[in-house]
Amino acid sequence: MGGPGAVRAGTSYAVCIPLLSDGAGHANFSDAKTRFRLTSGSTTVIDIPRDTCGIPLAGLLPHKATYHLSIDSSHPAGSVSVGGRVSAEWTFTSSPTADSQVERLPLSVVRFTPKLSLTSTAKAGTRFTVPVGIQGPAAKKGTVRSLTVKVSYDSGRTWKPATVHTAANGKRYLTLTHPTRPTTVGLKATLVDRGGNTVTETLPSAYRTVR
Incomplete structure (x- = not known):
């Protein structure tokens, strides 16, 4: 994936959605603490304490499913005066594709x-x-x-x-x-x-x- 967004191919996927940026839209990953959690019903697909930009991921369900994704990013207390914390939650439905077919996720x-x-x-x-x-x-x-x-x-x-x-x-x-x-x-x-x-x-x- 060449920029911000989310895609899947088969049960593999990639998500890069920076939540912290300056007024010009430049993403800030320097000292932000991030939690990335993806679930479907009672199934936890992934739950990691880091940003996922540039990381290939796997584990999407092999059938049509509804997912809940949450990303929470924050800077250390006192390091910034505003914009210190941003959170986002998505609910979306996705179906599996062929391993060679890349499909955009509706995020x-x-x-x-x-x-x-x-x-x-x-x-x-x-x-x-x-x-x-x-x-x-x-x-x-x-x-x-x-x-x-x-x-x-x-x-x-x-x-x-x-x-x-x-x-x-x-x-x-x-x-x-x-x-x-x-x-x-x-x-x-x-x-x-x-x-x-x-x-x-x-x-x-x-x-x-x-x-």
């Missing part, structure tokens, strides 16, 4: 790309636009069944709905009203595609607001 991701300062901050007490993008199979037009987003201003302790708007050009975005008091801004997204595959991503502290 999509939601990306938030706000324009922040070099220190990952935005102004408190203002209306703020957060572009929302989709990567993976669900990025294809007409593939998304639903997309909901929640926002938190207390490091993920409580959440409230944030409306996902769609511009005339089809691009999605949020319009948030930051509290007047400086705080962290957390974002949580849940996407469901037309095939019933889902992903929920949680960023308790995506960026900070300042005066």
Whole structure:
């Protein structure tokens, strides 16, 4: 697999979905602690304490099955001011292929790309636009069944709905009203595609607001 995404061939598979990155999308693996866990019902396919980019994996079931994948990445406490922890969970269905036939797994991701300062901050007490993008199979037009987003201003302790708007050009975005008091801004997204595959991503502290 040449880049981020997920594929299978027979019962072998590969998954590379970096959860931690900078504003330009450059993945950060340097000191992140990651747990990768894939199950199907009561069967644990794999459960390892590391990122799986570049690692060939095996053990998918030899029949059609529904899987649950969770990836949790975090930096050591105090090493970063925001974005220290990101988690994502997917539920998807996949059928075996021939060993020589590579098929894309239906794992999509939601990306938030706000324009922040070099220190990952935005102004408190203002209306703020957060572009929302989709990567993976669900990025294809007409593939998304639903997309909901929640926002938190207390490091993920409580959440409230944030409306996902769609511009005339089809691009999605949020319009948030930051509290007047400086705080962290957390974002949580849940996407469901037309095939019933889902992903929920949680960023308790995506960026900070300042005066």
